Amino acid sequence: MPFIRGKIIPEVESTGRTKRAFDALLWLKDAERPSTLNTFDELEQLRAYLNHFDPPICAIRILIPAADQKTRAIMNDIGVAALSVESVRDLSRISKPLLGKLSEELRTVAATALACDADCVIADTREWFPYAEEFEKLGIFLTSPALLLRQC
Amino acid sequence: MRGHDVPWSFSYKTWFQTWTGFYHFSEGQTLAPGTKLLNLCVTTKASSGTVEIARSLAYNRLESLCFTRDRLLFYEMQKAVAKRRRWKRQQFSSELSYFLNHYYLLLYGAFDHIAVLVNALFKLGLDEK
Numbered sequence: 001m002p003f004i005r006g007k008i009i010p011e012v013e014s015t016g017r018t019k020r021a022f023d024a025l026l027w028l029k030d031a032e033r034p035s036t037l038n039t040f041d042e043l044e045q046l047r048a049y050l051n052h053f054d055p056p057i058c059a060i061r062i063l064i065p066a067a068d069q070k071t072r073a074i075m076n077d078i079g080v081a082a083l084s085v086e087s088v089r090d091l092s093r094i095s096k097p098l099l100g101k102l103s104e105e106l107r108t109v110a111a112t113a114l115a116c117d118a119d120c121v122i123a124d125t126r127e128w129f130p131y132a133e134e135f136e137k138l139g140i141f142l143t144s145p146a147l148l149l150r151q152c
Numbered sequence: 153m154r155g156h157d158v159p160w161s162f163s164y165k166t167w168f169q170t171w172t173g174f175y176h177f178s179e180g181q182t183l184a185p186g187t188k189l190l191n192l193c194v195t196t197k198a199s200s201g202t203v204e205i206a207r208s209l210a211y212n213r214l215e216s217l218c219f220t221r222d223r224l225l226f227y228e229m230q231k232a233v234a235k236r237r238r239w240k241r242q243q244f245s246s247e248l249s250y251f252l253n254h255y256y257l258l259l260y261g262a263f264d265h266i267a268v269l270v271n272a273l274f275k276l277g278l279d280e281k
Contacts, residue, residue: 016242019233020156042162049160049167058156117236119229139235149162151229152154 020056024148025063025085025118027109029125031071036124036145040080046152047081060152063116088115094138101134113140122148155226175215182218186210193273202272209265217262220255224248 028036047060062082064072075082088111091099099107106128113121120141128142135142141151159174176183190206227244234242271278
């Protein structure tokens, strides 16, 4: 934003409200993979640093589907705090042309991500990554754990 | 969390980093050619003026480009949030145009910067202006 004589000029026209939290929805089949554990360990250090600021500046939230007890237990073991979210079957927020391109499981992933306002879905199923374009049309970034740190 | 003014490098963790320091830690690969060129200028005993041009290119210009690129990416993320939430009139066009203009100015300046450096390195004798 422009500064004049040390003061911010409050430009309100054509601007937007900034979301101050980055929400990552984990949809992992193999969270025990060493590289994945390492990524979340690195991420946790950044989260600890962000928690240090008072008043808070921004946050990173990790979301795990309630049914995925395995990933939740693994994250607990390495001390990564996560929020539980319910899987959503309501597909009304996804357009019909997009629905036709997504498998049953990917539809649930997309609907859940939309319902919890996730900025990105972290998945380790390689077959899903060609559908990143469809997710992008929904405003969701579909990526692997390896690329998560690049987003922060 | 680059868009929220919290520089954090996963490779070299330091609290309260400046942006210049941050990009040198986190974008080592991106900035390597610039640093290599600067080292080459020093080892081949180029004039102090030439070394200074290379230094400001490697240590100031490239970081500013990275910073502006990250701001643009940040607002792209914010646009995705507005899209998901179906917000109206939340296009971030003011912020995006501000940083995009800044990015182009920096990029064109980088070409000028390189031209001045080549002129000095090869002693072409061209007028800088």
